[in-house]
Amino acid sequence: MPPDIAYVDPEIIFRVNQSGQPVVLYKCQLQEIPCGLHVEGTTCALSAHLRRHDITGPDSTSTICTWSGCFKTLKKGSMTRHLLTHLGVKVRCSVCGVVMCRHDLLRTHIKSSEPCHSAIADTVRGPEGHVFVPLDWAEV
Numbered sequence: 001m002p003p004d005i006a007y008v009d010p011e012i013i014f015r016v017n018q019s020g021q022p023v024v025l026y027k028c029q030l031q032e033i034p035c036g037l038h039v040e041g042t043t044c045a046l047s048a049h050l051r052r053h054d055i056t057g058p059d060s061t062s063t064i065c066t067w068s069g070c071f072k073t074l075k076k077g078s079m080t081r082h083l084l085t086h087l088g089v090k091v092r093c094s095v096c097g098v099v100m101c102r103h104d105l106l107r108t109h110i111k112s113s114e115p116c117h118s119a120i121a122d123t124v125r126g127p128e129g130h131v132f133v134p135l136d137w138a139e140v
Contacts, residue, residue, distance in 0.1 A: 006038045024129040031066040041089040046080040088126025095119040
């Protein structure tokens with residue numbers, strides 16, 4: 001069986017190899033101009049990727065999500081957060097294990113739950129995520 005091929009931005013490959021830390025990648029499914037690249041499931045990486053698709057402008061202007069045929073109308077400022085729902089990326093409280101769909105909801109939980117005040121957010125990867133590891137991991 002041939003290996004799966006993932007097209008990844010060379011910047012991601014460089015950063016992963018420099019840091020020695022793996023990342024989780026998801027295939028871009030924006031329909032208007034398919035790029036075929038895999039992108040990290042973080043708001044920062046998704047924002048940068050949206051700019052590559054020329055989805056830019058004021059956060060308050062409307063846009064249409066074309067991820068895998070979604071076609072939902074939303075504000076550009078909400079697009080990255082919306083794409084995380086398509087990816088299935090969630091966050092988990094490191095103390096009690098509760099899972100939330102957004103960081104802001106988990107922050108509210110951590111502030112309001114006394115035992116969880118010292119918690120951190122653990123990212124839970126979505127079902128379509130592929131772990132991309134540094135090259136030197138193959139040598140082990």
